[in-house]
Amino acid sequence: MKEIISKITKEYLYTLLREGKRIDDRGMDEHREINIETGWIGTAEGSARVKLGDTDVIVGIKMDIGEPFPDTPDKGVVITSAELIPLASPHYEAGPPREDATELARVVDRGIREGDVVNMSELCIEEGEKVWLIFIDMHVLDFDGNLFDACGIGAMAALMDTIVPGEEHEVGEDHPLPINHVVVPTTFSKIKDQMILDARLEEERIADGRLTVTTNEEGHLVAMQKGLSGIFDHEEVMECIHKSVDIGESIREYIRGLSEEKI
């Protein structure tokens, strides 16, 4: 089932945007209020619940020991999946992940993987035989738009909350997951000619294009994804990239603050 929107709401949103306004009075580059709570799930090795406005997601990290991939025998393995469970929206259905959930999981995964977030070499126990597997499971509870940022931020915060359960598996002591970089995704939606950050559901429904830019603390790009059928010109993409670096930095400070609190 597809998300639908009434003509009158659609026209209202267009009219507002033409005047440079948004439905909830935010600026074009303004996030909704972000709330991150780590350590939320006792049965997980690490977890984070992220509320981005009314969008609500839980990310849980589970770890296990398994075989490495043949081409990276000395590195741990990350497996990322997203579940758009029917609890979260009248339009989600039960069943195996469909293409939107798969794209979401892959975009978050790319940020973590290409951003070199986890020191994967330290997760090797026995080369070619035994390495740590990290399962990143993203569970959407309430869907009010922009799952890419909510899940990406949640995955990052949950990884930083993770304790590797060495004792339980008899391979050494428990220790925090070795983190190299803190990456943050920011997602822009293009509605006609207007770019807006962190679209809420009504805005997402009328968006023509979507661009997610994931950056690290050095201000480098680590992953990007353009979605939907709308098109961007080079200047628009550059504008998103520059904004993403700035906005990413403030979210990064928030995520870092959470793990410092813990220490």
Add this chain to the structure above:
Amino acid sequence: MGMDKDMDLIDEDGLRLDGRKFDELREINIEAGILKRADGSAYLTWGKNKVMAAVYGPRELHPRHAQDPSKAVVQARYNMASFSVPDRKRPGPDRRSVEISKLMSEALEEIVFVEQFPRSAVDVFVEILEASAGTRCAAITAASVALADAGIPMSDMIASCASGKIDGHVVLDLGKNEDNFGEADVPVAIVPRTGKITLLQMDGNLTIEEYEEAMELAINACHEIYDIQREALKKRYSTSIDSYEDLEEV
């Protein structure tokens, strides 16, 4: 049940592993109306269990051949998050959750005035975010509050609780180790206003006398839980009235 026991479940003072008495529930908290998209919702914590329930409907039922021209179909889905248990659970339904979903659907159908909504569906989704024994009882308890929060016409809510037997004693609301190492487990759900039983399972080994004792404990606890359910709804809707009064003052 049935795991080899390597620990005492009751200490010399007659207290259980977590310090509870035989007839004592774990702490239960319920909050109604926590999700925006759902028509009704509830978040329940029960000891270390964390459970979220959402209700959608009455709405059109797909596929159409599943529609019932005389009544609504109540479809409950019990699902465990992969991170809700110590060893990661593979996402998706397994035999256990399919069975629980079926029992929940049947139990809830009894209290909903289904004849008022022919051809439609009332969907109930329950997510177990963290599991620590007794999740099916927690699921039904939370689902009932979410149904009421959705404004679905119903005769009553359902309250649910398990009792069981550990170290030869009949006790209420088994915790994790008690469930694994105990001798019997009896999950029960009742319609509190009539006292009728709407869910009953049992596994383990009980004498008839022990069964009667277990039922008495569970049913008393269900009434206690019913109060918590009603309080959650009152709290949710009294807030709305307060804000309405605020508006009038302006």
